[in-house]
Amino acid sequence: MLNKLIREILKSEKLSIAKGISLVENESPHSRELLKSLYKNTGNAYLIGITGPPGAGKSTLTNALTKILRENKYKVGIIAVDPTSPFTGGALLGDRIRMQEIGTDKDVFIRSMATRGSLGGLSKKAKEACEILDASGKDFIIIETVGVGQSELDIAQTADTTIVVLVPESGDAVQTMKAGLMEIGDIFVINKCDRQGADVLATALKTMLHLKMKEHEIWDIKVIKTIGTQNKGIDELNKEIFRHRTYLETNGKMKIKRRDNLIKQIYELVNNKLEIKFWSDERRSIMDDKLDRILDRESTPYDFVDEVFKNFKY
Amino acid sequence: MLNKLIREILKSEKLSIAKGISLVENESPHSRELLKSLYKNTGNAYLIGITGPPGAGKSTLTNALTKILRENKYKVGIIAVDPTSPFTGGALLGDRIRMQEIGTDKDVFIRSMATRGSLGGLSKKAKEACEILDASGKDFIIIETVGVGQSELDIAQTADTTIVVLVPESGDAVQTMKAGLMEIGDIFVINKCDRQGADVLATALKTMLHLKMKEHEIWDIKVIKTIGTQNKGIDELNKEIFRHRTYLETNGKMKIKRRDNLIKQIYELVNNKLEIKFWSDERRSIMDDKLDRILDRESTPYDFVDEVFKNFKY
Numbered sequence: 001m002l003n004k005l006i007r008e009i010l011k012s013e014k015l016s017i018a019k020g021i022s023l024v025e026n027e028s029p030h031s032r033e034l035l036k037s038l039y040k041n042t043g044n045a046y047l048i049g050i051t052g053p054p055g056a057g058k059s060t061l062t063n064a065l066t067k068i069l070r071e072n073k074y075k076v077g078i079i080a081v082d083p084t085s086p087f088t089g090g091a092l093l094g095d096r097i098r099m100q101e102i103g104t105d106k107d108v109f110i111r112s113m114a115t116r117g118s119l120g121g122l123s124k125k126a127k128e129a130c131e132i133l134d135a136s137g138k139d140f141i142i143i144e145t146v147g148v149g150q151s152e153l154d155i156a157q158t159a160d161t162t163i164v165v166l167v168p169e170s171g172d173a174v175q176t177m178k179a180g181l182m183e184i185g186d187i188f189v190i191n192k193c194d195r196q197g198a199d200v201l202a203t204a205l206k207t208m209l210h211l212k213m214k215e216h217e218i219w220d221i222k223v224i225k226t227i228g229t230q231n232k233g234i235d236e237l238n239k240e241i242f243r244h245r246t247y248l249e250t251n252g253k254m255k256i257k258r259r260d261n262l263i264k265q266i267y268e269l270v271n272n273k274l275e276i277k278f279w280s281d282e283r284r285s286i287m288d289d290k291l292d293r294i295l296d297r298e299s300t301p302y303d304f305v306d307e308v309f310k311n312f313k314y
Numbered sequence: 315m316l317n318k319l320i321r322e323i324l325k326s327e328k329l330s331i332a333k334g335i336s337l338v339e340n341e342s343p344h345s346r347e348l349l350k351s352l353y354k355n356t357g358n359a360y361l362i363g364i365t366g367p368p369g370a371g372k373s374t375l376t377n378a379l380t381k382i383l384r385e386n387k388y389k390v391g392i393i394a395v396d397p398t399s400p401f402t403g404g405a406l407l408g409d410r411i412r413m414q415e416i417g418t419d420k421d422v423f424i425r426s427m428a429t430r431g432s433l434g435g436l437s438k439k440a441k442e443a444c445e446i447l448d449a450s451g452k453d454f455i456i457i458e459t460v461g462v463g464q465s466e467l468d469i470a471q472t473a474d475t476t477i478v479v480l481v482p483e484s485g486d487a488v489q490t491m492k493a494g495l496m497e498i499g500d501i502f503v504i505n506k507c508d509r510q511g512a513d514v515l516a517t518a519l520k521t522m523l524h525l526k527m528k529e530h531e532i533w534d535i536k537v538i539k540t541i542g543t544q545n546k547g548i549d550e551l552n553k554e555i556f557r558h559r560t561y562l563e564t565n566g567k568m569k570i571k572r573r574d575n576l577i578k579q580i581y582e583l584v585n586n587k588l589e590i591k592f593w594s595d596e597r598r599s600i601m602d603d604k605l606d607r608i609l610d611r612e613s614t615p616y617d618f619v620d621e622v623f624k625n626f627k628y
Contacts, residue, residue: 032616039614053367169483259605262615266601267589269619274588275581277623287580291573300353301576302346305583309591 002030006037012075012136017109024128025113035128038135043258045077045134046245049159051145052181056165057191060228061237062144066102068238069140075107077133077141081126081155109133123155124268157184158261160254161244163237165189166205168197182208185221187240193225193233219247283308316344320351326389326450331423338442339427349442352449357572359391359448360559363473365459366495370479371505374542375551376458380416382552383454389421391447391455395440395469423447437469438582471498472575474568475558477551479503480519482511496522499535501554507539507547533561597622 008016020038023031048065050058059080066076102108113126126143133141145155164185188205190198202223209221222240226233248254286308293299322330334352337345362379364372373394380390416422427440440457447455459469478499502519504512516537523535536554540547562568600622607613 036614036616039616040611043609043611255609259609262605262608263601266615266618269615270592270622271585271589273619273623274592275585278584278588287577291576294576295357295569295573297354297357300350301580301583302350302353304580305587308584309587 002033002037006034009038009132009136010041012107012138014106014109017132017136018111020132021111021113021129024125024132027125031128035131038131041135042131043134045130045138045141047130047159047161048140048142048241049145049155049157049162050142050165051155051162051184052165052189053167056167057228058144058165061163061165061189061191061226061234062142063102064228064231064234065142065238065241066108068234070102070105070108074139075137076109077130077136077138078108078110078144079126079129079133079141080110080112080144081122109136109138121272124265124272126155127158127265127268154264158264160248160257161186161241163187163189163241165191166201167192168195168201186219186244187237188221188223189233189237190223190225191228194227198225218251219244278312316347316351320348323352323446323450324355326421326452328420328423331446331450332425334446335425335427335443338439338446341439345442349445352445355449356445357448359444359452359455361444361473361475362454362456362555363459363469363471363476364456364479365469365476365498366479366503367481370481371542372458372479375477375479375503375505375540375548376456377416378542378545378548379456379552379555380422382548384416384419384422388453389451390423391444391450391452392422392424392458393440393443393447393455394424394426394458395436423450423452438579438586440469441472441579441582468578472578474562474571475500475555477501477503477555479505480515481506482509482515500533500558501551502535502537503540503547503551504537505540505542508541512539532565533558592626 005016005020009020020034022028023034050062052058062078062080066078069076102110111129113122113129130141130143143155143159162184164181164187166181166188168190188209190202190205192198193202202225205223209223224233224237224240226237228234248257287304290299290304294301294304319330319334323334334348336342337348364376366372376392376394380392383390416424425443427436427443444455444457457469457473476498478495478501480495480502482504502523504516504519506512507516516539519537523537538547538551538554540551542548562571601618604613604618608615608618
């Protein structure tokens with residue numbers, strides 16, 4: 001059964017891709033075998049990360065960009081990492097709206113992945129979903145992350161080209177800097193740039209990017225103004241992505257970047273496995289027994305951890 | 315030397331508190347002993363988490379709230395978790411500005427903790443810093459987190475009362491929901507409420523909070539409008555914090571919350587230790603040797619992880 005799934009994913013069949021990603025998402029015991037088998041077919045897709053604060057119009061930009069990539073016959077996969085709670089069900093809703101626009105195209109695959117449990121786990125799953133899309137023959141994979149926290153930044157950073165989307169009302173440039181976005185963008189986009197404050201933000205961003213640029217860096221980060229809903233600036237953004245790709249490929253930076261990402265992926269896999277293996281039923285029940293004593297300040301969490309590690313080999 | 319430090323922290327001496335937090339921040343070998351010794355003196359401070367998107371005015375609100383708490387003779391500790399990069403140096407700058415306002419008060423202790431390395435580590439350190447402040451006799455500890463990502467939310471959630479600060483231009487209520495903020499707020503604040511859109515946001519928030527409220531919950535989440543810079547609405551916010559505290563204490567929820575937080579803290583301590591112990595020099599060098607083969611698709615990260623776990627006992 002797994003062999004059939006693998007064959008069909010390699011043939012880019014949508015239902016099988018969806019099924020594969022579900023296996024990964026549900027941490028099915030088969031998912032590991034699936035990923036191992038598909039791995040030799042990965043490494044060909046170009047990864048684009050799109051991130052920025054909520055409401056910046058990331059989905060609209062992703063859709064517009066996808067249309068241009070499709071006009072040029074590229075196959076596109078989209079993973080939207082959406083920390084929406086089960087309460088809102090936003091991920092599913094978002095999928096439906098998108099499906100009407102670009103989802104009927106057989107060479108576009110869209111999937112939202114919502115936070116269940118820890119976001120750390122989500123980051124791992126999102127990357128694994130990208131591997132499935134990569135193996136299925138997608139030329140470009142867009143990873144879209146809502147939010148501006150560290151974990152989301154980590155996901156965005158695993159891309160080859162990371163695009164930071166801001167809007168005039170995102171707050172001033174200093175706030176953008178504070179949110180950690182200045183460090184990760186290869187391209188900056190000011191979306192909804194018909195709104196007040198766009199030029200001020202663009203100028204401030206450019207100044208800060210100039211200050212940030214290290215002497216040995218040759219990549220000059222551009223600030224592109226777009227209006228996603230009117231398809232304005234998307235062509236320029238698309239060209240800038242290709243310019244960055246050429247830059248990475250001709251400077252040997254691509255190899256370094258992918259190597260760093262592989263190391264990060266291995267760390268994540270290891271940490272995930274360590275956590276699962278460590279927390280045996282026995283250790284969990286030892287912890288449950290000790291909690292009240294710690295809460296009553298008769299012991300400390302630090303003593304407990306020392307104790308539980310005593311019979312642990314590494 | 316450590317004994318002297320402990321004595322002085324318990325006497326609430328500022329320099330010693332600062333030194334203790336530095337030990338924690340730098341992961342000094344002494345920090346574990348310090349935390350173990352101080353633990354029996356913790357559990358008395360009330361923790362307030364303040365979070366929200368960058369630029370919402372969280373620092374201003376924290377300062378205003380601190381002033382009211384001081385008027386009532388409460389001792390206050392402030393930990394500002396600031397994911398500012400080394401490039402910006404914002405944390406230090408922020409500290410200086412604050413020091414002029416409330417930092418000269420001997421019963422207010424302010425400390426910014428900036429992201430160095432992983433934010434996961436920062437969350438652990440922030441909690442440990444809170445323990446030091448708690449042991450030093452602070453009645454209230456305010457943990458302020460910039461950003462809206464999962465890790466920042468985790469930090470904010472370890473508080474007894476979590477305040478989510480929004481501004482009219484934060485984007486609409488749906489965006490707030492998407493950013494995961496709806497789930498964690500015990501109190502919502504719309505700051506800078508003299509700006510356009512405050513009432514619309516307030517109404518939308520109230521509607522969503524009403525929808526979200528589960529039948530068995532008795533705590534009705536309020537939306538408070540403030541103008542931090544003009545000290546408007548701060549009194550109401552302060553009263554709401556005390557109302558929430560009474561709610562937690564009279565419903566047995568306080569104990570449940572603190573127990574859950576202790577479990578989280580233990581998980582963090584364990585994961586941190588597992589990671590450090592697992593990645594011996596030997597395992598790191600095995601990984602370095604394998605990277606190229608994996609990058610060339612002759613092996614997979616999954617096979618590597620299986621292999622490296624073979625000689626690992628748990």
